[in-house]
Amino acid sequence: MPSSQSEWDAKHRLTAEASASEPASIVRELLPILPSGPALDIACGSGRHTLLLAARGQHVTAVDWSGAALGILETRAWSVGVPVRRILSLDRAARSSHGGVALMQADLERVQIPERSYDLILCIQYLQRSLFPQIPGALRPGGVLLFETYTRAQLDFTGGPRNPAHLLESGELREAFPQLGVLFYRELRAGQGIASLLARKPGQKG
Numbered sequence: 001m002p003s004s005q006s007e008w009d010a011k012h013r014l015t016a017e018a019s020a021s022e023p024a025s026i027v028r029e030l031l032p033i034l035p036s037g038p039a040l041d042i043a044c045g046s047g048r049h050t051l052l053l054a055a056r057g058q059h060v061t062a063v064d065w066s067g068a069a070l071g072i073l074e075t076r077a078w079s080v081g082v083p084v085r086r087i088l089s090l091d092r093a094a095r096s097s098h099g100g101v102a103l104m105q106a107d108l109e110r111v112q113i114p115e116r117s118y119d120l121i122l123c124i125q126y127l128q129r130s131l132f133p134q135i136p137g138a139l140r141p142g143g144v145l146l147f148e149t150y151t152r153a154q155l156d157f158t159g160g161p162r163n164p165a166h167l168l169e170s171g172e173l174r175e176a177f178p179q180l181g182v183l184f185y186r187e188l189r190a191g192q193g194i195a196s197l198l199a200r201k202p203g204q205k206g
């Protein structure tokens with residue numbers, strides 16, 4: 001598993017040559033019940049989920065530190081007629097309610113996510129615990145978080161992160177956002193070790 005920005009760039013270039021990857025099955029399965037307002041895709045990679053959401057007319061702000069990944073995402077978006085623009089800060093993008101994709105290249109360790117800005121936040125195959133306290137505040141009332149990433153159970157299988165800092169403890173994700181109401185939670189230890197959470201911020205959508 002890559003760890004630095006340049007390693008991620010190289011991996012994204014390599015996988016883009018192979019094929020465009022399919023969305024995670026949980027995103028595809030839950031898509032019909034996910035809010036369609038402004039979305040944030042945390043560590044979007046080459047945009048398999050960003051593009052899925054944008055294809056249904058949703059505005060998506062997509063953040064990743066890999067310039068290679070964002071370049072691939074940008075090319076794929078234009079090729080399917082989804083407007084893309086580059087942004088330098090999340091504040092400006094958060095105000096947009098039109099469709100399309102706003103791309104921000106940034107180290108998420110240094111990003112402040114604006115408050116009450118998104119109806120949907122996706123975080124798939126990325127674990128940065130320092131973002132946990134920001135996520136509930138970044139959702140609008142009634143907004144939803146869909147989070148899925150590897151647990152320590154992944155160590156029993158090939159692939160995925162090996163560094164414990166990038167692996168959830170069993171049960172950790174279910175307890176990570178006490179301000180949100182859990183709609184769905186599961187942990188799998190079959191072929192891979194992953195935890196999945198769908199959680200909603202209390203309140204009515206504005």
Ligand SMILES: C[S@@+](CC[C@H](N)C(=O)[O-])C[C@H]1O[C@@H](n2cnc3c(N)ncnc32)[C@H](O)[C@@H]1O
Nearest residue numbers: 008043044045064065066106107108109124125
């Ligand atoms: C396993 S990929 C997942 C990509 C995407 N969420 C998906 O499911 O296809 C992890 C992503 O995290 C990005 N990443 C890792 N550390 C990062 C950081 N500190 N800031 C921003 N992006 C980071 C990598 O560039 C990579 O695109």
